[in-house]
Amino acid sequence: MxxxxxxxxxFGLYGLTTLGMAVIFAATRVVNLxxxxxxxxxxxxxxxxxxxxxxxxxxxxxxxxxxxxxxxxRLLLRRPLADGLATMLVTWGVGxxxxxxxxxxxxxxxRSVDAPVGGTVTVxxxxxxxxxxxxxxxxxxxxxxxxxAAYRTDWGLTxxxxxxxxxxxxxxxxxxxRLRTIAFILGGLLAVLAGALYSPLLAVNxxxxxxxxxxxxxxxxxxxxxxxxTAAGAALAIAALSVLLRTWLTDVLAEVxxxxxxxxVAALRSRPWIRRYxxxxxxxxxxxxxx
Amino acid sequence: xxxxRSRAGTGILTAxxxxxxxxCGGSAISDTGSDSDGPLKIGLIVPLTGPVSxxxxxxxxxxxxxxxxxxxxxxxxGADVEFVVVDxxxxxxxxxxxxxxxxxxxxxxxxFGTITGDTAEAVTKVADxxxxxxxxxxxxxxxxxxxYAWGFGESTRQLLTPTIPALLEKYGKRVAVVGSDYNFPxxxxxxxxxxxxxxxxxxxxxxxxPIGQTDWQPxxxxxxxxxxxxxxxxVVGSDAVSFxxxxxxxxxxxxxxxxxxxxxxxxxxxALNALVNGRTHTVRWTDRLDDPxxxxxxxxxxxxxxxxxxxxxxxxxxxxxxQFFLAAAEKAESADGEAINTEIGxxxxxxxxxxxxxxxxxxxILQADMFQATIxxxxxxxxxxxxxxxxxxxxxxxCS
Numbered sequence: 001m002x003x004x005x006x007x008x009x010x011f012g013l014y015g016l017t018t019l020g021m022a023v024i025f026a027a028t029r030v031v032n033l034x035x036x037x038x039x040x041x042x043x044x045x046x047x048x049x050x051x052x053x054x055x056x057x058x059x060x061x062x063x064x065x066x067x068x069x070x071x072x073x074r075l076l077l078r079r080p081l082a083d084g085l086a087t088m089l090v091t092w093g094v095g096x097x098x099x100x101x102x103x104x105x106x107x108x109x110x111r112s113v114d115a116p117v118g119g120t121v122t123v124x125x126x127x128x129x130x131x132x133x134x135x136x137x138x139x140x141x142x143x144x145x146x147x148x149a150a151y152r153t154d155w156g157l158t159x160x161x162x163x164x165x166x167x168x169x170x171x172x173x174x175x176x177x178r179l180r181t182i183a184f185i186l187g188g189l190l191a192v193l194a195g196a197l198y199s200p201l202l203a204v205n206x207x208x209x210x211x212x213x214x215x216x217x218x219x220x221x222x223x224x225x226x227x228x229x230t231a232a233g234a235a236l237a238i239a240a241l242s243v244l245l246r247t248w249l250t251d252v253l254a255e256v257x258x259x260x261x262x263x264x265v266a267a268l269r270s271r272p273w274i275r276r277y278x279x280x281x282x283x284x285x286x287x288x289x290x291x
Numbered sequence: 292x293x294x295x296r297s298r299a300g301t302g303i304l305t306a307x308x309x310x311x312x313x314x315c316g317g318s319a320i321s322d323t324g325s326d327s328d329g330p331l332k333i334g335l336i337v338p339l340t341g342p343v344s345x346x347x348x349x350x351x352x353x354x355x356x357x358x359x360x361x362x363x364x365x366x367x368x369g370a371d372v373e374f375v376v377v378d379x380x381x382x383x384x385x386x387x388x389x390x391x392x393x394x395x396x397x398x399x400x401x402x403f404g405t406i407t408g409d410t411a412e413a414v415t416k417v418a419d420x421x422x423x424x425x426x427x428x429x430x431x432x433x434x435x436x437x438x439y440a441w442g443f444g445e446s447t448r449q450l451l452t453p454t455i456p457a458l459l460e461k462y463g464k465r466v467a468v469v470g471s472d473y474n475f476p477x478x479x480x481x482x483x484x485x486x487x488x489x490x491x492x493x494x495x496x497x498x499x500x501p502i503g504q505t506d507w508q509p510x511x512x513x514x515x516x517x518x519x520x521x522x523x524x525x526v527v528g529s530d531a532v533s534f535x536x537x538x539x540x541x542x543x544x545x546x547x548x549x550x551x552x553x554x555x556x557x558x559x560x561x562a563l564n565a566l567v568n569g570r571t572h573t574v575r576w577t578d579r580l581d582d583p584x585x586x587x588x589x590x591x592x593x594x595x596x597x598x599x600x601x602x603x604x605x606x607x608x609x610x611x612x613x614q615f616f617l618a619a620a621e622k623a624e625s626a627d628g629e630a631i632n633t634e635i636g637x638x639x640x641x642x643x644x645x646x647x648x649x650x651x652x653x654x655x656i657l658q659a660d661m662f663q664a665t666i667x668x669x670x671x672x673x674x675x676x677x678x679x680x681x682x683x684x685x686x687x688x689x690c691s
Contacts, residue, residue: 006506006508009508013505103344107345108342108345109345109558109562110532111562132540200536204562212505251500255501
């Protein structure tokens with residue numbers, strides 16, 4: 001049970017961030033390298049605004065970040081969008097600017113945030129810190145809502161259409177620019193939410209998001225572009241792999257095996273016969289679902 | 292079409308992952324001195340950016356005040372001392388490059404600084420090759436000695452010799468050790484094992500985790516399962532904060548558990564205050580030291596840098612350490628690194644770090660005083676016990 005709860009908590013953090021990145025990638029074909037730094041923005045908002053209750057701080061983090069994300073998208077990401085690599089570098093620059101700004105305003109000394117819910121709860125006989133459970137559950141609920149929106153709403157249909165074929169989607173009347181703006185804001189907000197929500201578990205400092213990028217990238221690497229469900233699934237697999245390895249092995253060995261396994265899976269997936277087999281699976285499933 | 296796009300997407304993702312995995316090292320150089328041959332010139336290498344930059348900045352600030360004080364008192368051999376500050380970002384490859392540049396291009400007579408053990412090791416190699424002395428101010432050693440490297444922070448043995456018997460007596464004999472996975476915490480465990488055995492206890496759990504750990508649950512569970520009475524934590528940087536917080540949330544960090552190590556350093560007090568209040572911590576220097584020179588330094592530092600919180604120990608070590616180095620340079624009557632290095636080995640020096648402090652020839656460890664500080668609410672590291680001179684003359688490979 002312990003292990004399942006640990007996976008839930010870690011999946012919440014990885015899942016929100018990976019899903020956010022996947023939403024942005026689906027709509028814009030841009031890997032948002034500032035995603036980790038948006039986690040930092042959320043965490044600092046929760047750490048600095050000590051007055052309001054924790055729930056309000058999380059809400060404030062989201063409300064304050066939305067215009068910032070809009071500005072970043074409108075001012076910096078519109079022009080170089082034709083070139084994916086250039087845009088990726090722009091997001092890298094945005095991340096650096098956010099880190100430096102945080103260092104300038106708050107120094108690089110780590111801060112901590114008190115958990116709004118203290119104590120432990122017993123889940124099927126296993127005592128577990130209450131707040132870890134709460135933030136894991138909230139994160140999973142948000143991930144579920146985003147997936148629901150992606151697969152059961154018009155907006156989600158448009159997003160998937162743009163992800164699949166932007167030119168065709170534009171010809172059929174979708175405004176890809178508007179969609180990209182919304183996707184960037186939504187994707188960024190998921191990272192901000194992850195940062196604010198998980199701030200009581202982490203050390204809040206300007207570089208805190210940087211280390212979280214690696215598992216998130218692996219999650220994105222293992223998912224299919226545009227298929228948000230696979231991004232959430234990949235994040236779950238990454239969280240489970242990390243927790244299980246660290247339960248069975250020492251942290252140092254677990255890290256080695258973690259990288260080995262993820263790289264091996266990524267390499268195997270790109271083999272032509274496995275790729276073909278996976279595409280057959282997808283083709284068989286689509287008409288079955290439609291019927 | 293879908294195949295091509297997906298391959299391009301994978302390419303971008305792989306490039307992005309590589310960029311993040313390899314990190315982004317940077318360096319900057321800010322020159323405050325001149326490159327003339329006349330006056331003595333020091334190269335200060337510190338992380339002014341990156342995860343340990345707050346400690347790096349404290350070291351730089353104190354170093355600057357230390358040099359300023361020597362210059363106010365007439366400089367070295369009748370001339371003002373100059374220095375060049377460079378930012379290694381906490382990256383050992385950058386430290387090596389910058390140290391070489393300082394020695395070859397800036398012609399510095401001595402090197403000073405660095406925070407993490409790996410960057411110190413990188414600079415040490417350059418200092419040994421170039422035959423210029425290199426001083427560090429951070430606590431801990433890795434059991435290796437180098438002819439041109441000198442540390443003003445307490446050695447691992449000086450830190451643990453008074454700490455472990457006191458903790459074992461107060462809390463119990465079962466000790467667990469947790470550390471970040473790099474050379475210093477591993478050596479810390481080795482010394483801790485010796486000391487615990489000597490004090491009649493046993494090490495019941497040892498855990499190391501890569502730096503930058505987000506989730507400590509598996510480690511905390513294993514530590515908890517070992518039922519320790521005392522936990523020695525040498526987890527550094529932001530990990531010191533996340534580990535302590537999560538250990539508290541999982542009920543490991545209770546008032547019944549003895550707790551000492553890096554998280555109790557004053558650097559982390561602003562984040563961990565409630566978790567460490569009331570605990571005792573072994574230090575070489577604290578800003579509450581009752582000594583006129585120390586008090587004057589603290590007042591100058593707070594005024595110059597508008598600093599309010601508890602001052603990092605590294606600041607005191609750097610301030611008095613650089614004065615030790617410059618006293619040796621004065622005695623050497625030369626800006627030649629080798630001559631200064633010889634004098635550093637011979638010098639005895641009075642400062643708030645102790646009377647007649649000197650380096651042991653067998654290990655280049657500063658034979659100086661230690662204090663037990665009790666952490667009071669608000670971050671006052673009050674001296675609760677003077678431990679006097681804590682000797683560490685254990686011979687180490689490289690010097691003995």
